Amino acid sequence: MNFDFSAPSIFLFVSATLCLWLSIHALRRQTTSFTRNYAGLMLCAAAYALGYGLELGSPDLIHVQVMLRIQYLGIPFLPYFWISLAWAYLEPQGMPLRWKYLPLCLSVAIFLVFQTNDLHHLYYTSQEFTRSNGLSITRIGKGPVYWLNIAYLNISIAIGALLLFRAWRQAIPLYRQQALMLLAGSFLPWIFHLLYQTGLSPHQIDLSPFGIAATGIIYSLATLNHKMLSVLPLARDIVFDGIAEGVIVLDSNLRIIDFNHAATRFYPKLMLSMIGAEAATLVNPAAFADPLPSAQAFIDSTDGRKLEIRCYPLRNKHGPQLGTALLIQDVSKKLALIDGLRELATIDELTGCCNRRRLIELSEREVLRATRHHQPLAFIILDVDDFKTINDTLGHLAGDDLLRRIAFTLRGRLRSTDILGRYGGDEFIITLPETTGSAAALIAQELLEHCFEHCDSRMSIGVVELTSENNSFTELLRQADFALYQSKLDGKNRVTLYRPTQELVDIRTMLR
Numbered sequence: 001m002n003f004d005f006s007a008p009s010i011f012l013f014v015s016a017t018l019c020l021w022l023s024i025h026a027l028r029r030q031t032t033s034f035t036r037n038y039a040g041l042m043l044c045a046a047a048y049a050l051g052y053g054l055e056l057g058s059p060d061l062i063h064v065q066v067m068l069r070i071q072y073l074g075i076p077f078l079p080y081f082w083i084s085l086a087w088a089y090l091e092p093q094g095m096p097l098r099w100k101y102l103p104l105c106l107s108v109a110i111f112l113v114f115q116t117n118d119l120h121h122l123y124y125t126s127q128e129f130t131r132s133n134g135l136s137i138t139r140i141g142k143g144p145v146y147w148l149n150i151a152y153l154n155i156s157i158a159i160g161a162l163l164l165f166r167a168w169r170q171a172i173p174l175y176r177q178q179a180l181m182l183l184a185g186s187f188l189p190w191i192f193h194l195l196y197q198t199g200l201s202p203h204q205i206d207l208s209p210f211g212i213a214a215t216g217i218i219y220s221l222a223t224l225n226h227k228m229l230s231v232l233p234l235a236r237d238i239v240f241d242g243i244a245e246g247v248i249v250l251d252s253n254l255r256i257i258d259f260n261h262a263a264t265r266f267y268p269k270l271m272l273s274m275i276g277a278e279a280a281t282l283v284n285p286a287a288f289a290d291p292l293p294s295a296q297a298f299i300d301s302t303d304g305r306k307l308e309i310r311c312y313p314l315r316n317k318h319g320p321q322l323g324t325a326l327l328i329q330d331v332s333k334k335l336a337l338i339d340g341l342r343e344l345a346t347i348d349e350l351t352g353c354c355n356r357r358r359l360i361e362l363s364e365r366e367v368l369r370a371t372r373h374h375q376p377l378a379f380i381i382l383d384v385d386d387f388k389t390i391n392d393t394l395g396h397l398a399g400d401d402l403l404r405r406i407a408f409t410l411r412g413r414l415r416s417t418d419i420l421g422r423y424g425g426d427e428f429i430i431t432l433p434e435t436t437g438s439a440a441a442l443i444a445q446e447l448l449e450h451c452f453e454h455c456d457s458r459m460s461i462g463v464v465e466l467t468s469e470n471n472s473f474t475e476l477l478r479q480a481d482f483a484l485y486q487s488k489l490d491g492k493n494r495v496t497l498y499r500p501t502q503e504l505v506d507i508r509t510m511l512r
């Protein structure tokens with residue numbers, strides 16, 4: 001006699017193929033606890049649907065028994081994979097090992113009892129083959145392990161549904177659809193199974209595999225249309241809660257709908273009760289006023305910390321903007337480091353005043369400003385007298401110390417707007433905004449006396465005033481240098497104010 005397949009068998013074969021495809025598809029995408037259990041569940045469903053489809057078309061009891069063995073490759077493990085799947089949806093790490101043992105051992109035990117039923121009849125006490133309406137129906141006598149399996153199946157469906165319900169309630173709207181799909185998928189087999197168990201199914205056909213097959217179809221559609229497998233809770237939980245950056249998700253009305261653990265470190269006020277609150281009550285609204293795809297960073301200062309906030313719009317591929325994600329990180333240390341490096345690059349290491357580069361940069365800025373506003377500006381250059389002798393007699397360290405003390409003394413006598421820099425060796429330059437040449441000469445004289453008094457050092461000084469002829473740092477330096485040279489020539493330890501008419505005379509003196 002041959003197999004006789006009718007429409008229900010064909011439906012089950014198609015469903016088994018879909019379930020098999022889903023199983024392979026899930027494993028090829030990602031191997032997480034969720035996808036592994038999902039793949040296992042779909043594989044078991046495929047075995048059940050295929051075996052029952054074949055059973056319905058079987059010609060006799062011997063063939064039916066073979067097909068039942070195929071079905072029972074999957075049936076005992078369905079509850080195990082179902083609980084594990086729901087657990088993995090709620091907790092991405094999956095079910096703890098100690099919890100897994102009980103359902104797994106139960107599944108293996110039921111599997112073994114079924115496969116050895118001929119020896120003890122603990123599963124089926126009897127089997128009777130009939131054909132009705134073109135379908136092979138097997139009336140079975142139900143043994144204690146059969147009832148154990150039914151109880152196990154029902155309890156596991158209930159536990160899985162409860163876990164998924166919790167996941168659905170906790171999920172943000174973006175994930176709710178997936179949680180709902182999973183939940184809906186669990187009810188069909190249950191209802192169909194109850195119809196069969198209560199004798200309400202037509203011709204005593206076991207409707208459970210049809211329910212499982214329908215679930216397979218729902219999941220296939222969900223996978224294709226809603227990317228069910230790609231929006232795994234893994235993305236939300238492992239990545240979301242594991243990263244060091246704070247993440248706050250806002251809906252389209254800029255209300256808080258989700259946040260990760262790190263975000264609570266940056267905003268201690270942030271807690272579950274703030275879900276639904278306006279984001280502006282927590283985060284500086286300037287951070288998300290105009291979210292750009294390029295996500296420019298906004299620096300917010302809170303509690304003495306500098307928080308860098310990046311704003312990303314959340315939208316479906318072609319749809320409208322669903323919300324906004326704020327990515328937050330503490331950049332206080334980074335900014336302090338940058339400030340430190342910037343300072344190092346502008347400060348003279350030995351004396352703590354501006355280095356040559358910074359001195360030129362700031363002085364040029366002041367020269368430009370004074371020229372633009374027609375304000376006076378003076379320029380002083382100081383050179384320690386006989387510094388080489390100090391180095392040679394007292395040592396370089398004493399020379400260094402003297403330079404430090406001179407810088408300290410000078411700084412103490414200057415205004416905050418004056419610019420003091422070490423130009424090199426034992427030479428210092430001071431740029432004095434809003435100061436005439438004669439006023440600067442008096443200040444220079446005072447500085448000279450102070451350095452002698454406090455540092456026991458003598459200095460030669462050149463002073464120059466900004467005019468329309470010398471309105472650049474280089475020219476001011478050249479003229480001030482000339483005046484300084486004049487001080488040295490005139491016997492050191494003095495101040496010379498540069499006057500344009502002097503230049504020719506002094507050059508001639510120098511050439512003599």
Ligand SMILES: Nc1nc2c(ncn2[C@@H]2O[C@H](COP(=O)(O)OP(=O)(O)OP(=O)(O)O)[C@@H](O)[C@H]2O)c(=O)[nH]1
Nearest residue numbers: 383384385386387388389391396397399400425426
């Ligand atoms: N201790 C110390 N010495 C330095 C430093 N930079 C340059 N010098 C020395 O400073 C001396 C500068 O000497 P000069 O200005 O040329 O000559 P001087 O002995 O001061 O003579 P006059 O300028 O004519 O009074 C040189 O011997 C340099 O080696 C420094 O950072 N620390």
